[in-house]
Amino acid sequence: DAGVIQSPRHEVTEMGQEVTLRCKPISGHNSLFWYRQTMMRGLELLIYFNNNVPIDDSGMPEDRFSAKMPNASFSTLKIQPSEPRDSAVYFCASSFGRQLATNEKLFFGSGTQLSVL
Amino acid sequence: AQSVTQPDIHITVSEGASLELRCNYSYGATPYLFWYVQSPGQGLQLLLKYFSGDTLVQGIKGFEAEFKRSQSSFNLRKPSVHWSDAAEYFCAVGARYSSASKIIFGSGTRLSIRP
Numbered sequence: 001d002a003g004v005i006q007s008p009r010h011e012v013t014e015m016g017q018e019v020t021l022r023c024k025p026i027s028g029h030n031s032l033f034w035y036r037q038t039m040m041r042g043l044e045l046l047i048y049f050n051n052n053v054p055i056d057d058s059g060m061p062e063d064r065f066s067a068k069m070p071n072a073s074f075s076t077l078k079i080q081p082s083e084p085r086d087s088a089v090y091f092c093a094s095s096f097g098r099q100l101a102t103n104e105k106l107f108f109g110s111g112t113q114l115s116v117l
Numbered sequence: 118a119q120s121v122t123q124p125d126i127h128i129t130v131s132e133g134a135s136l137e138l139r140c141n142y143s144y145g146a147t148p149y150l151f152w153y154v155q156s157p158g159q160g161l162q163l164l165l166k167y168f169s170g171d172t173l174v175q176g177i178k179g180f181e182a183e184f185k186r187s188q189s190s191f192n193l194r195k196p197s198v199h200w201s202d203a204a205e206y207f208c209a210v211g212a213r214y215s216s217a218s219k220i221i222f223g224s225g226t227r228l229s230i231r232p
Contacts (some may be wrong), residue, residue: 004160042225043161043207043225045219045220045221056219091161093160093161106153106163108162110159110160
């Protein structure tokens, strides 16, 4: 298995532009997580899905952020409009987890380094 | 809600020396506990996890961790570090009895290896 695949690896954009990050989870995994990593705040959970349904989006910073999972093999995280403070590494992770299971191993992608100028 | 603290931001040890990275958690019961490692430019990889039973757990790459309920700690250890162990290490906590099924990560400890 290729693991969790994220694209792009790097994204540089100007303030106000729309940014879309993509994730393909490991086949057969039914939970998907989006994390954001910054020096100041560490690794923060933004949202997670179970069986393509958003379960908890309380970590999404504001309405500029949205996430979708149209099917079991694809998810997007969109920022519109983007701001410099959104600059961070965004990780997608998946697990073969039941809903509400917090004992599952997470498999992380390599991340997307986002720079908003 | 659970929380996790990694008090050391950056640690430097000599190659071949022993290592201990500290992790303290806050939770009303025994949580699920994890250690992940992140190499530069990469995602996180699970080193080991504790759910129940033997409080000393073995992981990959020669790492082990010991759960100490009395100290609310889950410190990561390795008897002899290698240069390839230089990375960022994250302790994580999962709630055992909660409808909030989040895994919370600590702020990380960056490990540097002195030749």
